[in-house]
Amino acid sequence: MLVSTDLRPNETRALAALFRAGALSRAALARDLGLTRSTTGALVLGLTEAGLARERSDEANDEQDGEGRVGRPGILVEIEGNGGFFLGAYIGVNWIATVAVDLAGAQRASASRAFAGPGSTPEAAVAIIRELVAEIRSQLPEGARPYGLNVAVPGFPAADGISYHATILGWHGVNLAELLGNAFRGDFPILLENDANAVAVAETYRAQPGKDDEDALVILIENGVGGGIINAGRLHRGRLGGAGEIGHLRIGDEGFVFDAKRPGRLESYVGKDALLARYLHISGRRAGVDEFVAALAGGDPAAVATARDWALWFGRGLATLACTLQPERIILSGSVNAIYPFVAEQVEAFLLDFLAEGYPVPTVELSRVGADGPALGAACLLHQAALSGDPQFQLRGLAAR
Amino acid sequence: MLVSTDLRPNETRALAALFRAGALSRAALARDLGLTRSTTGALVLGLTEAGLARERSDEANDEQDGEGRVGRPGILVEIEGNGGFFLGAYIGVNWIATVAVDLAGAQRASASRAFAGPGSTPEAAVAIIRELVAEIRSQLPEGARPYGLNVAVPGFPAADGISYHATILGWHGVNLAELLGNAFRGDFPILLENDANAVAVAETYRAQPGKDDEDALVILIENGVGGGIINAGRLHRGRLGGAGEIGHLRIGDEGFVFDAKRPGRLESYVGKDALLARYLHISGRRAGVDEFVAALAGGDPAAVATARDWALWFGRGLATLACTLQPERIILSGSVNAIYPFVAEQVEAFLLDFLAEGYPVPTVELSRVGADGPALGAACLLHQAALSGDPQFQLRGLAAR
DNA sequence: GTAATTTGTTTGGTTGACATACTAATTGAC
DNA sequence: GTCAATTAGTATGTCAACCAAACAAATTAC
Numbered sequence: 001m002l003v004s005t006d007l008r009p010n011e012t013r014a015l016a017a018l019f020r021a022g023a024l025s026r027a028a029l030a031r032d033l034g035l036t037r038s039t040t041g042a043l044v045l046g047l048t049e050a051g052l053a054r055e056r057s058d059e060a061n062d063e064q065d066g067e068g069r070v071g072r073p074g075i076l077v078e079i080e081g082n083g084g085f086f087l088g089a090y091i092g093v094n095w096i097a098t099v100a101v102d103l104a105g106a107q108r109a110s111a112s113r114a115f116a117g118p119g120s121t122p123e124a125a126v127a128i129i130r131e132l133v134a135e136i137r138s139q140l141p142e143g144a145r146p147y148g149l150n151v152a153v154p155g156f157p158a159a160d161g162i163s164y165h166a167t168i169l170g171w172h173g174v175n176l177a178e179l180l181g182n183a184f185r186g187d188f189p190i191l192l193e194n195d196a197n198a199v200a201v202a203e204t205y206r207a208q209p210g211k212d213d214e215d216a217l218v219i220l221i222e223n224g225v226g227g228g229i230i231n232a233g234r235l236h237r238g239r240l241g242g243a244g245e246i247g248h249l250r251i252g253d254e255g256f257v258f259d260a261k262r263p264g265r266l267e268s269y270v271g272k273d274a275l276l277a278r279y280l281h282i283s284g285r286r287a288g289v290d291e292f293v294a295a296l297a298g299g300d301p302a303a304v305a306t307a308r309d310w311a312l313w314f315g316r317g318l319a320t321l322a323c324t325l326q327p328e329r330i331i332l333s334g335s336v337n338a339i340y341p342f343v344a345e346q347v348e349a350f351l352l353d354f355l356a357e358g359y360p361v362p363t364v365e366l367s368r369v370g371a372d373g374p375a376l377g378a379a380c381l382l383h384q385a386a387l388s389g390d391p392q393f394q395l396r397g398l399a400a401r
Numbered sequence: 402m403l404v405s406t407d408l409r410p411n412e413t414r415a416l417a418a419l420f421r422a423g424a425l426s427r428a429a430l431a432r433d434l435g436l437t438r439s440t441t442g443a444l445v446l447g448l449t450e451a452g453l454a455r456e457r458s459d460e461a462n463d464e465q466d467g468e469g470r471v472g473r474p475g476i477l478v479e480i481e482g483n484g485g486f487f488l489g490a491y492i493g494v495n496w497i498a499t500v501a502v503d504l505a506g507a508q509r510a511s512a513s514r515a516f517a518g519p520g521s522t523p524e525a526a527v528a529i530i531r532e533l534v535a536e537i538r539s540q541l542p543e544g545a546r547p548y549g550l551n552v553a554v555p556g557f558p559a560a561d562g563i564s565y566h567a568t569i570l571g572w573h574g575v576n577l578a579e580l581l582g583n584a585f586r587g588d589f590p591i592l593l594e595n596d597a598n599a600v601a602v603a604e605t606y607r608a609q610p611g612k613d614d615e616d617a618l619v620i621l622i623e624n625g626v627g628g629g630i631i632n633a634g635r636l637h638r639g640r641l642g643g644a645g646e647i648g649h650l651r652i653g654d655e656g657f658v659f660d661a662k663r664p665g666r667l668e669s670y671v672g673k674d675a676l677l678a679r680y681l682h683i684s685g686r687r688a689g690v691d692e693f694v695a696a697l698a699g700g701d702p703a704a705v706a707t708a709r710d711w712a713l714w715f716g717r718g719l720a721t722l723a724c725t726l727q728p729e730r731i732i733l734s735g736s737v738n739a740i741y742p743f744v745a746e747q748v749e750a751f752l753l754d755f756l757a758e759g760y761p762v763p764t765v766e767l768s769r770v771g772a773d774g775p776a777l778g779a780a781c782l783l784h785q786a787a788l789s790g791d792p793q794f795q796l797r798g799l800a801a802r
Numbered sequence: 803g804t805a806a807t808t809t810g811t812t813t814g815g816t817t818g819a820c821a822t823a824c825t826a827a828t829t830g831a832c
Numbered sequence: 833g834t835c836a837a838t839t840a841g842t843a844t845g846t847c848a849a850c851c852a853a854a855c856a857a858a859t860t861a862c
Contacts, residue, residue, distance in 0.1 A: 008849080027809055039850050041810060071808025072858035158759035165759050215640045227725075231637045231644075238632070238727025239616045239761050248724040248755075250717045251651050262755060316651045323649040324628075324725065326639025354649075354663060358559035358566045360640050409818080428840055440819050442841060472839025473827035 005050075007395045010035065014043055015052060015395065016387040018079050019105060022209045023056050025074020044077055050397025052083035052103065079104040082141055084395060086386065087133060087149040087188075088379025090195060090372075091125050093117040093168060098132040099372050100140055101379040103395075105206055109139035110372055117169045126179045133184070147386055147393045148189040150378035151180060152198035156242045164192070168224075189392055193381060194241050195374040196220050200228020201235055202369045202377030203331045205384065217327040217362075219246065221336035225267040229325060235381065247271070251316045256281075256309075269313035272336050279306040293338045311343035315350035322351060322362050333367035340366060406451075408796045411436065415444055416453060416796065417788040419480050420506060423610045424457050426475025445478050451798025453484035453504065480505040483542050485796060487787065488534060488550040488589075489780025491596060491773075492526050494518040494569055499533040500773050501541055502780040504796075506607055510540035511773055518570045527580045534585070548787055548794045549590040551779035552581060553599035557643045565593070569625075590793055594782060595642050596775040597621050601629020602636055603770045603778030604732045606785065618728040618763075620647065622737035626668040630726060636782065648672070652717045657682075657710075670714035673737050680707040694739045712744035716751035723756060723763050734768035741767060 007015075010033065017032045018024055024032065030040035047053035056076040081102035089098045097112035111132045115125065133149065153176065155166030163173040180190045200218035207214065216230040225247035229236035236243050247267035255268025256278040268274050272289060280286055283302030287295065295303035318330065332340050340347075344364065352361055369376060386393035408416075411434065418433045419425055425433065431441035448454035457477040482503035490499045498513035512533045516526065534550065554577065556567030564574040581591045601619035608615065617631040626648035630637035637644050648668035656669025657679040669675050673690060681687055684703030688696065696704040719731065733741050741748075745765065753762055770777060787794035 010849085025809070036851055037810065038812080038852085041812095042849085069808085070806070070860045072810080074809055156760070159761040160759075163759075165757075167757075229725075231632065231639070236632045236637060236726075239729045239763075240727065242760065243632075243725065243727040245724040245727070248721065250721045253654065320649065320651045320721075321725070323646040324630075324644065324722070325637075326641065326644040326646070328640045356566075356568075358564075359557070359643065360560040362640075411818085426840070437820060438841065439821085439843080442843095443818085470839085471829045471837070473841080475840055 004396045004398060007050075007052075007397060009389065010043060011047055011052075011397075012387065012389045012395055014040075014047065015079060015103070016389075018053065018077065019206075019387055020210060020212050023076040023078040025076055027074050029077065047397065048077075048080075050083070052080055052395070052397050053077055054080045081106055081108070082144070083397070084386070085140055085144050085146045086379045086382040087136070087146045088152065088198070088375040088377065088382070089129050089132070089149060090152040090198070090374035090378065091115070091117070091129070091154070091169070092195075092374070093154065096125060096128050096132065097372055097375045098129065098136050099375045099379055100136045100146070101376070101383055103383075105380070105383055107372070107376060107379075109136040110375070111135040111139075112372075119170070122171055122174045122176055122179055126176075126183050129180070130183045146188050147395075148191065148382045149180070149184065150191045150193055150198075150382050151176070152193050152195040152374035152378040154195045156194055157192065157240050159240065191378075191382070193378050194226075194228075194244075196226035196244055197228040197235055197237065197241060198374040198377030198381065199333055199367075199369070200230055200244070200331075200377065201380050201384075202373045203333065203367060204230045204233075204329075205377070205380040207368075214329070215325075215327045216329045216331060217321055217325055218331045218333060218367075221270060221272070221332065221334040223267075223272045225271055227321075230327075231325075246317070246321060249317050249320060251313060251320065266313070266317040270310055270317065270336070275306065275310055275336060275339070278309055279303065282306055289335050289338065296339060296342050307339055307343050308346065310339065311346045312350075314343075315347045315354075318347065318364070319351055319354040322355060326360070327362050328360070330362045330364045331367060332364065333369075333373065337366055340364070405797045405799060408451075408453075408798060410790065411444060412448055412453075412798075413788065413790045413796055415441075415448065416480060416504070417790075419454065419478065420607070420788055421611060421613050424477040424479035426477055428475055430478065448798070449478075449481075451484075453481055453796070453798050454478055455481045482507055482509070483545070484798070485787070486541055486545050486547045487780045487783040488537070488547045489553065489599070489776040489778065489783070490530050490533070490550060491553045491599070491775035491779065492516070492518070492530070492555070492570070493596075493775070494555065497526060497529050497533065498773055498776045499530065499537050500776045500780055501537050501547070502777070502784055504784075506781070506784055508773070508777060508780075510537040511776070512536040512540075513773075520571070523572055523575045523577055523580055527577075527584050530581070531584045547589050548796075549592065549783045550581070550585065551592045551594055551599075551783050552577070553594050553596040553775035553779040555596045557595055558593065558641050560641065592779075592783070593642075594779050595627075595629075595645075597627035597645055598629040598636055598638065598642060599775040599778030599782065600734055600768075600770070601631055601645070601732075601778065602781050602785075603774045604734065604768060605631045605634075605730075606778070606781040608769075615730070616726075616728045617730045617732060618722055618726055619732045619734060619768075622671060622673070622733065622735040624668075624673045626672055628722075631728075632726075647718070647722060650718055650721060652714060652721065667714070667718040671711055671718065671737070676707065676711055676737060676740070679710055680704065683707055690736050690739065697740060697743050708740055708744050709747065711740065712747045713751075715744075716748045716755075719748065719765070720752055720755040723752065727761070728763050729761070731763045731765045732768060733765065734770075734774065738767055741765070 026040050026044055027037055030037045056078050081104035083103040086101045096115040100109040102108045154168050157164050162175055164176045165172055203218050204214050204216045213233040218228045220226045227244040227246040229244050249266040250264050251266050252264040256274040257268050282305055386395050427441050427445050428438050431438045457479050482505035484504040487502045497516040501510040503509045555569050558565050563576055565577045566573050604619050605615050605617045614634040619629045621627045628645040628647040630645050650667040651665050652667050653665040657675040658669050683706055787796050
């Protein structure tokens with residue numbers, strides 16, 4: 001009879017090591033875990049029988065470590081993706097998306113639907129998520145049971161620990177966790193995460209094989225400016241998951257769009273509305289981001305001047321953040337990032353000039369994940385929790401009894 | 402024969418649980434670790450024989466949990482402080498300090514000496530540390546061997562991974578780690594840490610018993626403004642340990658002391674020089690911090706006006722940081738923090754007004770650790786590493802063989 | 803072809819952790 | 833005061849995780 005059994009600590013550690021490295025021979029895994037080869041052999045056997053690991057089939061990839069390696073070559077062992085699934089969702093202003101990530105960290109299914117956020121009720125959003133989750137579950141192997149669902153939302157839980165505020169959706173004091181819990185009663189644990197935080201995870205999680213201690217700052221620029229902070233490979237969430245609200249950074253006295261209550265904020269200089277207002281002020285032309293970028297690419301002097309102003313203030317904000325957080329990489333996401341390539345030189349020269357001598361200068365890169373970013377990152381957070389041994393997402397395997 | 406043996410993972414976990422809680426009965430410890438009482442009994446026996454834990458002697462303190470607790474009361478077990486020692490040092494501008502922290506997290510010895518930082522060589526500093534370490538080791542029990550030495554320094558390692566820059570000491574490109582390594586050749590591992598980071602740890606490490614996931618920001622205000630960030634109980638170090646350099650925060654266009662290269666920085670508004678320059682500008686009087694605080698306490702209108710300006714800009718900086726990092730507590734350290742009580746109301750009203758509705762407002766507190774802060778925090782970082790199971794500081798016990 | 807090296811597996815032994823059962827020490831009900 | 837109920841701590845036998853040692857297998861170096 002096949003029964004589901006919880007994994008032993010060293011089995012979880014072994015999976016985490018395999019995930020970090022991509023694939024390892026039993027001997028290399030033994031060294032990584034500090035166990036003997038014999039123990040590791042039994043460990044891998046158990047994981048294989050439980051359907052969580054497998055020997056790598058592509059023989060072509062037998063060049064594990066350089067050329068002159070003496071001795072019998074090892075057989076690479078890797079994670080069996082079908083060993084488990086993690087669900088992520090995103091409630092956006094215009095749409096709702098869901099994805100499934102497998103035990104190997106690969107995206108395996110996705111589904112999305114239009115959603116008129118402002119004006120819709122939280123209950124409507126939950127109903128859509130329920131249908132989309134059913135849809136992606138049908139794309140997964142028969143009988144696959146997800147370990148959990150993490151929902152990225154544009155907003156933050158409030159200080160009372162229950163209610164949830166999403167000004168952009170017009171929701172206030174909504175107990176979204178409870179609504180979702182009722183919709184999926186007991187099937188799996190459900191978490192909420194801020195959308196910018198989720199994107200930050202999606203951009204950095206396993207960005208480079210073998211590296212899991214990345215220091216990065218992900219900046220999301222739309223109308224508002226948000227961010228997510230990754231420190232040593234872990235999301236810096238702050239007290240209630242609200243760290244990274246860098247749109248409120250005070251970098252000047254006014255702003256291109258003026259806000260009497262909170263003047264001089266970063267997003268009033270570099271957000272989408274601010275950018276286009278500045279362009280309107282200089283050129284007299286009303287444009288969208290795409291038109292603005294086209295004008296910029298075409299050398300329109302007003303667009304170039306606008307971009308130069310944008311870069312000046314953006315550089316100020318980046319310099320502040322680079323000093324405060326000292327990230328290795330800064331990743332730009334959101335529709336406004338399309339103008340960055342035109343001003344990269346200016347911003348990076350400013351950064352280099354601002355930072356103290358010898359201080360590491362972060363690289364600035366553009367987003368690599370697409371529209372699924374928030375949902376994908378939410379799922380990756382569950383994957384990370386499971387492979388770190390979080391008891392709430394205790395991995396299980398099928399074992400013969 | 403007594404031999405030194407490495408601790409098993411669960412023994413280290415047990416010590417970490419005892420440290421977090423202060424003291425636990427065997428049964429409570431078993432629940433905490435997820436082990437059975439019988440296993441935990443054997444675990445505690447082993448730790449006791451190894452000299453790392455002991456039964457608490459003060460019978461008075463038998464009120465473990467409220468009153469109406471039925472059943473046989475447990476015997477509290479706590480960490481035996483003499484089980485291990487961790488050394489911390491601080492190279493300051495005017496003095497060098499060293500402390501020893503024991504396995505229970507208590508400060509057990511300290512020694513310091515005047516040091517004319519600017520103008521002295523790194524070699525001179527290392528020689529003083531060597532003597533001070535010998536001095537505090539003589540205050541510890543016979544035969545105690547420290548697990549390591551962590552040295553807090555006013556500066557940062559440079560991007561090349563070797564050299565070390567401390568502008569304030571006039572040191573550039575110094576390989577301090579190597580100098581220290583030569584001075585203590587092989588006795589124990591040696592680490593370096595930025596001083597503001599170390600202070601942040603000292604302020605927050607075990608600030609509240611039972612809580613080890615604090616989110617805090619520690620701000621050090623002297624001439625310059627530095628900071629250390631604690632996220633979920635861990636130091637946020639950034640790429641090279643340089644996170645928290647909040648003095649460079651760009652909050653305005655000029656500053657009370659003008660810096661042509663980097664105008665508008667937080668420290669040019671709220672640092673010591675800036676404060677006193679502003680007071681000079683308003684009152685015509687040249688004063689030190691102590692005199693200024695005395696004038697402020699006496700109701701001197703110029704001092705009150707200066708403090709109000711200071712509070713305005715400090716509030717702007719705090720608001721930026723509160724949004725970016727979302728700490729639960731903000732702790733003020735450094736000599737300038739003496740003026741905070743006079744403007745606390747103004748700053749906190751500004752914060753409350755600035756932060757979004759429902760956003761958690763951090764508390765602002767004054768430092769609780771004294772002049773030993775940097776050295777103490779450095780030692781606490783080693784203690785934390787050892788109790789987290791860091792292999793570099795693998796705990797050992799004496800066992801009969 | 804032979805030695806050296808590294809991988810993976812087998813075997814038997816040690817020990818960490820468990821389940822179970824027992825004793826000890828307290829509270830609360832009568 | 834006495835007796836259940838409850839919780840803490842310990843003893844014992846069992847299981848299995850891990851190790852050490854030895855061996856077979858597959859490669860490089862000479």
